[in-house]
Amino acid sequence: MIKTIRPLTLAVSFALMSVAAQAETVKIAFIDPLSGPFAPVGQNQLKSFQTIADLANQGKWAGEHKIEVVGFDNKGSPQESLTQLKAVIDQGYRYITQGNGSGVGLALLDAINKHNERNPGKEVVFLNYAAIDPDMTNSKCSFWHFRFDANSDMKMEALTTYMAPNKDIKNVYIIGQNYAFGQAVSRAAKDYLKRKRPDIKIVGDDLHPIAQVKDFSPYVAKIKASGADTVITGNWGADLALLIRAAKDADLKANFYTYYAVTTGVPTAMGAAGADRVKIVGNWMINADPASGKDIVEGYKKKYNDDFYTAQTHSSIGMLAQAIKQAKSTDPVKVAFAMEGAKFQSLNGGVMMNKVDHQLQQPLYIGTWTKVDGKAVKYDQENTGYGWKMDKKIDAYYATQPTSCQMKRPGA
Structure with a gap:
């Protein structure tokens, strides 16, 4: 007996196949100290980013797209950071994050600006979670740079x-x-x-x-x-x-x-x-409102026997995922435009990415x-x-x- 496939079933199957084909894994390169005197901080924050990325993937914050954060050791050095930046761009990364040291942040920002100007169609976006020199959203502000911590x-x-x-x-x-x-x-x-x-x-x-x-x-x-x-x-x-x-x-x-x-x-x-x-x-204090991050803090402690303290990992991943979903694209240019002026409910309440300078207000x-x-x-x-x-x-x-x-x- 030959079974007949109904047209509706076939259409649904093709639609699901189309969504699966379009879904991407958005990889973020974490460029910060993973060795040397500041390694404990860098390692903690890398795990914090990965924890929030897992949460985003489970909750489909970016729709069908997945987010993955991979660590690259810059040893706290601006020069080593530039070496790592070149390596991750060559590997196809279109998003990077960094926070430990404004000297490093400024070097990366300058290099990303130059790369994007010379390589249209291969742009890179810089998600700055903790480098807080005010110049980065003032005289050296850039469309390609978004800061998720309050500046100094x-x-x-x-x-x-x-x-x-x-x-x-x-x-x-x-x-x-x-x-x-x-x-x-x-x-x-x-x-x-x-x-x-x-x-x-x-x-x-x-x-x-x-x-x-x-x-x-x-x-x-x-x-x-x-x-x-x-x-x-x-x-x-x-x-x-x-x-x-x-x-x-x-x-x-x-x-x-x-x-x-x-x-x-x-x-x-x-x-x-x-x-x-x-x-x-x-920008956040778990004891101020334990309900706002209780599950994250307790889950992180149980998994790593360490403390989750960098709320910017939540707003960074959350705003990026929201922008990907809104733009219906993982293209850095479209996503960057979608992040401008965006509002998001993070661990510290409602936050807003200022369109004028890309400085998060929180x-x-x-x-x-x-x-x-x-x-x-x-x-x-x-x-x-x-x-x-x-x-x-x-x-x-x-x-x-x-x-x-x-x-x-x-x-x-």
Whole structure:
């Protein structure tokens, strides 16, 4: 007996085959330190990206398209990053992400701009999740670059707004890594404090080589001798962990206002000694609203015995996937246009990609390192028994900064 295939069944089969044929795997090259002193941070963030990519694929955020994030070790070097960029472009990658170091970010941005100008039809998009030098969305802004973290000026605006009413702050010491980001933090701290609290004295302003100082005790001795009651630092990774450890060993009583005390290794270095004295400004805090990321945080901890702390991985993957779906294409040019002005519900609430400069607008949080109490501090870090207690949520418009961006768009 010969079975007849119904026309409707045949049409459905062809439609499914067509969708399957069009579905692609969008590969993102993660170019950041996977070896060297900043490797623990890079490895944590690579796994964070892969965790969110898995979530996106399960939820079909990009429709039938899949997203895959693959790590490439740049050893923290701008030159090695350019070598890796060439390699991934040769392998067919059209999207890259990077965040650890604005010096690296600026080098990649320049190279991507030049590549895209010389190779129409083979454009690359840069998803910047943490390189926060303000120039990247001001004088050096680019259609091909999207930043998902708040830039250093936005964070300093939030931090100094929080600091200004505290009359106990009288003497501030600024210390940071000697590269674009550290220099931007120093400038903004002095400018914004002068505007908001002209009575505060800047009693020290040090920049040190990035990833080269093994003993911060001489710097801490200078801070102690200055009479500082407050330290502002943009240090991250090993440079912050070693600074905090030296401050603890010297029994420095000053309060620390940081950008990155959440990063791998720093919580362990602080331990109980940092309680109620180390503060942070960031774009997300799990203890502020545990429901917003509970499943991700707990699943990540169970799988890796590590902490998920980089919310930008969620907004980066989420906005990219949403743009792919909206554009009905994985083509970088079409996707980039779809990301401009896009809104997305991320872990820290509603966020928006500013069309003018490609700087994500999002709320910021100030928190204090505090002992877990099961209420205000439910989740700790690095099994220390301490975590971040939210002091203040600052709505996006408070931290918004003017931009000098004069963006050139394809076809303009």
